[in-house]
Amino acid sequence: MLELRDIAAKAGTFALNDISLAVDRGSCHVIVGATGSGKTLLLESILGLRKLSRGSVLLSGREITNQPLEKRNISYVPQDLALFPHLTVEDNILYGLRMKGIKDREHARMVEMLMETVGIKELARRSIGNLSGGERQRVALVRAIAAGNNHLLLDEPFSALHQGLRRELWFVLKELQKSCDLTVLMVTHDMEEAFFLGDRVSVMIDGAIRQTGVARDVYEKPADTAVARFFGIRNIFPGRVRALSKSVLHVACDSLGAELTIPMGAALHQPTEPGARCTVGIRPENVMVLKTDRPSYVQENLLAGILTEILLKGATHTLLFRPAGTVTVVEIEVPDYALKKLQLNVGDGISIFFKGESLFLI
Amino acid sequence: MNKYSICFSTTPAITLVLFLVLMPVFPAGAAEALLVYAGAASKPPTEEAVKLYEQKTGTKVDLVFGGSGYVLSQMKLARQGDIYFPGSSDYMEKAKRDGHVFPGTEKVIVYLVSAINVQKGNPHNIRTLSDLTRPGIKVAIANPEGVCVGAYAVEIIEKAFTPAEKSVFRKNLVNYTESCEKTATAISLKTVDAVIGWSVFQHWDPARIETIPLKKSEISRIGYIPVAISSFSNNKVRARQFIDFLLSEEGKAIYGKYHYFMSPEEASAWIGATKPVGGEYVLPADWRPK
Amino acid sequence: MSLRRVSILFAFSTFALFAVLVLSLLYFYRGGLFIETLFSERTLFSIRLSIYSATVAAVLATALAVPSAYALSRCDFPGKDAVDTILELPMIVSPAALGAMLLIFFNNPLGNWIQTRGAQFVFDSNGIILAQFVTTLGVATRLTKAAMDEIPQRYEDVARTLGASLAAAFFNVTLPLCRRGLAAAFILSWAKAMGEFGATITLAGTMAMKTETLPIAIFMKLSTADIDGTVVLILIMTAIGIGTLYAVRMISRKGLHA
Numbered sequence: 001m002l003e004l005r006d007i008a009a010k011a012g013t014f015a016l017n018d019i020s021l022a023v024d025r026g027s028c029h030v031i032v033g034a035t036g037s038g039k040t041l042l043l044e045s046i047l048g049l050r051k052l053s054r055g056s057v058l059l060s061g062r063e064i065t066n067q068p069l070e071k072r073n074i075s076y077v078p079q080d081l082a083l084f085p086h087l088t089v090e091d092n093i094l095y096g097l098r099m100k101g102i103k104d105r106e107h108a109r110m111v112e113m114l115m116e117t118v119g120i121k122e123l124a125r126r127s128i129g130n131l132s133g134g135e136r137q138r139v140a141l142v143r144a145i146a147a148g149n150n151h152l153l154l155d156e157p158f159s160a161l162h163q164g165l166r167r168e169l170w171f172v173l174k175e176l177q178k179s180c181d182l183t184v185l186m187v188t189h190d191m192e193e194a195f196f197l198g199d200r201v202s203v204m205i206d207g208a209i210r211q212t213g214v215a216r217d218v219y220e221k222p223a224d225t226a227v228a229r230f231f232g233i234r235n236i237f238p239g240r241v242r243a244l245s246k247s248v249l250h251v252a253c254d255s256l257g258a259e260l261t262i263p264m265g266a267a268l269h270q271p272t273e274p275g276a277r278c279t280v281g282i283r284p285e286n287v288m289v290l291k292t293d294r295p296s297y298v299q300e301n302l303l304a305g306i307l308t309e310i311l312l313k314g315a316t317h318t319l320l321f322r323p324a325g326t327v328t329v330v331e332i333e334v335p336d337y338a339l340k341k342l343q344l345n346v347g348d349g350i351s352i353f354f355k356g357e358s359l360f361l362i
Numbered sequence: 363m364n365k366y367s368i369c370f371s372t373t374p375a376i377t378l379v380l381f382l383v384l385m386p387v388f389p390a391g392a393a394e395a396l397l398v399y400a401g402a403a404s405k406p407p408t409e410e411a412v413k414l415y416e417q418k419t420g421t422k423v424d425l426v427f428g429g430s431g432y433v434l435s436q437m438k439l440a441r442q443g444d445i446y447f448p449g450s451s452d453y454m455e456k457a458k459r460d461g462h463v464f465p466g467t468e469k470v471i472v473y474l475v476s477a478i479n480v481q482k483g484n485p486h487n488i489r490t491l492s493d494l495t496r497p498g499i500k501v502a503i504a505n506p507e508g509v510c511v512g513a514y515a516v517e518i519i520e521k522a523f524t525p526a527e528k529s530v531f532r533k534n535l536v537n538y539t540e541s542c543e544k545t546a547t548a549i550s551l552k553t554v555d556a557v558i559g560w561s562v563f564q565h566w567d568p569a570r571i572e573t574i575p576l577k578k579s580e581i582s583r584i585g586y587i588p589v590a591i592s593s594f595s596n597n598k599v600r601a602r603q604f605i606d607f608l609l610s611e612e613g614k615a616i617y618g619k620y621h622y623f624m625s626p627e628e629a630s631a632w633i634g635a636t637k638p639v640g641g642e643y644v645l646p647a648d649w650r651p652k
Numbered sequence: 653m654s655l656r657r658v659s660i661l662f663a664f665s666t667f668a669l670f671a672v673l674v675l676s677l678l679y680f681y682r683g684g685l686f687i688e689t690l691f692s693e694r695t696l697f698s699i700r701l702s703i704y705s706a707t708v709a710a711v712l713a714t715a716l717a718v719p720s721a722y723a724l725s726r727c728d729f730p731g732k733d734a735v736d737t738i739l740e741l742p743m744i745v746s747p748a749a750l751g752a753m754l755l756i757f758f759n760n761p762l763g764n765w766i767q768t769r770g771a772q773f774v775f776d777s778n779g780i781i782l783a784q785f786v787t788t789l790g791v792a793t794r795l796t797k798a799a800m801d802e803i804p805q806r807y808e809d810v811a812r813t814l815g816a817s818l819a820a821a822f823f824n825v826t827l828p829l830c831r832r833g834l835a836a837a838f839i840l841s842w843a844k845a846m847g848e849f850g851a852t853i854t855l856a857g858t859m860a861m862k863t864e865t866l867p868i869a870i871f872m873k874l875s876t877a878d879i880d881g882t883v884v885l886i887l888i889m890t891a892i893g894i895g896t897l898y899a900v901r902m903i904s905r906k907g908l909h910a
Contacts, residue, residue: 069812072813076813099815147815502775507876536775538859540871540875551755553755553758
């Protein structure tokens with residue numbers, strides 16, 4: 001278990017402010033953030049490469065804040081992998097064991113098995129310069145694990161690879177994590193990766209953690225506007241609480257020209273009285289499109305307007321919608337088959353509705 | 363106006379200003395100046411003499427100082443110069459042999475006598491030549507192959523010591539200095555206990571060097587500092603005038619001030635016996651490593 | 653004229669400059685004298701002495717340079733700037749001044765003590781090694797530091813996470829990775845030591861068959877107005893020096909593919 005308590009550090013233009021989080025044993029915690037948000041600085045601070053101005057780091061309950069790097073037993077795979085160019089694949093992987101003076105057969109066999117699991121057994125004698133991107137990544141991962149440390153820090157491990165290879169390595173990492181009982185703290189800017197690999201996800205913006213939670217929760221209910229914008233959600237509409245009951249909130253959104261009905265669980269912290277200002281958001285893929293008359297089951301959160309643009313993207317497409325009587329743009333993400341089925345054109349009058357549970361309050 | 367065009371337009375202006383400021387540095391009438399190659403052994407008096415000469419006649423004199431053989435090489439290769447003024451006679455002989463000076467123009471300026479030089483106060487109590495063979499004494503002489511005072515020292519050693527004494531002496535001989543002045547500074551810097559140099563060394567650095575005279579039987583010849591007109595000279599008349607100045611009362615007085623011997627008689631008187639002046643001494647084979 | 657052509661032209665003109673200087677020596681060249689001088693006991697001694705002392709001095713300089721360069725490259729410490737700047741001292745004051753400083757040092761009580769209890773340096777062949785060592789130390793440290801700067805510290809960091817101590821990380825990661833740069837630093841120090849003159853002649857003197865290195869022998873020949881002898885020795889020194897450097901270059905190139 002890796003724990004950070006109120007970490008603060010500074011390096012050049014990057015700064016960390018009061019970072020606290022805990023990674024449970026055997027789980028994978030992913031930190032998403034943009035480049036420049038301080039993710040690498042955070043990892044370096046945990047390792048001890050940077051001095052902390054405040055706070056402490058604990059490993060399995062033991063404080064390691066002032067321990068030298070080599071005693072912390074945390075493996076690190078940096079963004080550029082830092083594979084030792086002058087050693088073969090085998091020597092790279094065995095480096096950790098050799099440094100600790102461990103030479104027995106059992107460990108050697110374990111390493112062999114690891115290499116086989118990951119698919120690099122035949123590469124043992126190769127020199128580092130002769131590896132492909134995916135091969136290098138695997139070697140780096142195995143090297144980190146083979147050293148015998150159960151804790152692993154990964155800095156944007158797959159960012160340099162193309163999509164197909166990425167996905168393959170996601171599976172490899174998940175497999176390794178399970179079989180070796182690894183506690184992983186990973187940083188990335190790719191949200192899909194975060195949600196696939198992360199048991200828990202933290203969103204880091206400008207050196208501070210804005211939200212932490214189970215991947216699902218963070219995904220569906222961003223804590224504030226900054227996080228929402230980071231996820232690329234642009235459907236963010238200011239509003240006012242008009243009325244509330246035990247189960248729903250009625251929020252008037254002038255920019256949409258409509259009143260929205262939102263179940264009480266939609267917000268992480270609810271506004272309490274009528275008249276309170278709030279912000280409503282919804283993911284583009286949760287906006288439903290109706291072509292003609294509304295089906296009888298749609299009661300509320302229905303908006304009529306004009307389809308102003310269609311942007312084709314491949315697996316999904318983006319539609320831009322303007323509710324009648326407003327200048328607001330609502331972004332809609334539709335899957336390819338749906339677009340084909342709806343047969344929409346720019347300028348069509350359509351209706352959209354929001355499912356209550358898809359809305360979130362900030 | 364980008365930064366490059368600013369650069370290009372200010373550079374000529376700066377160059378012009380620099381030129382005007384530095385111009386006085388380049389002497390006018392450089393063609394008239396005399397070029398003198400001089401052995402560094404006589405640097406202080408020669409510099410004074412030159413200054414006086416320049417004041418009197420308005421002729422500029424350029425001095426190239428260095429080891430006598432070294433500046434001869436320079437004169438040879440540069441193929442220019444008016445006067446050769448080495449620190450001792452053997453290089454003048456070489457210059458004459460190789461035709462780089464007019465033999466007829468050679469004059470003697472001052473005379474030199476070999477002596478033992480020790481650190482001021484004579485801490486090792488060296489009184490005679492045989493004291494130099496005492497164990498633990500560090501001695502140096504100038505490189506006999508190149509420097510006159512060194513060759514003279516060898517002659518003295520060969521004459522005074524038995525082969526056994528000579529080999530003991532050579533064990534104490536820790537260094538060949540590469541020039542006259544370096545022989546003197548070897549005492550000033552206390553790198554050796556004694557050198558066989560010129561008696562006049564004491565006056566080069568009276569605070570640190572003391573001269574111990576040799577026995578008159580040990581000295582074979584009196585050295586001298588010669589001067590002659592270089593065969594490369596384009597200015598023989600003026601060169602002649604300069605030499606005449608050195609030989610004049612005024613000139614001699616400067617050298618006398620530095621305690622050089624002004625005549626053979628003066629030198630002989632100091633030694634205590636009459637000795638021949640100059641001549642060539644051939645180094646024995648075991649002193650010239652091949 | 654493309655930039656490529658022009659810059660190659662400049663490279664060749666540098667070569668031409670030196671080639672012309674060497675070729676002009678042949679103006680004074682006499683074949684018989686060359687052979688005679690080359691095989692004389694005195695010259696052979698000078699060659700051996702030069703090579704031996706340059707090698708020892710370069711080894712010592714590199715040995716001291718490696719840990720110093722590590723500190724300068726990887727660590728931050730008070731006075732780092734001062735240390736870094738003083739490496740240029742030998743170059744700025746000139747070797748002659750350096751030799752004088754060494755001579756003066758051995759004149760003071762500490763230097764005296766070293767000479768009586770330890771080893772002789774003034775007018776001794778040990779002095780040659782000392783003079784060469786002092787003049788090349790700065791350059792050796794600078795070059796070694798540059799070689800280490802090339803190796804990202806990240807390698808050491810990762811090695812340490814795998815359990816290596818700082819020293820282990822240095823010895824089995826950084827050092828092997830910068831060995832090419834280290835070799836270059838050593839060779840340059842050796843070349844500089846071979847050519848060292850000013851400090852050597854002041855401290856060690858000019859006794860033939862004792863402290864006369866090749867550069868000193870060249871100077872002595874010129875001091876005795878022996879131009880022909882000077883030319884012969886310069887040619888010998890050029891041949892030995894350039895020959896060795898070129899051979900090392902060829903060997904290290906082969907090492908790449910071996």
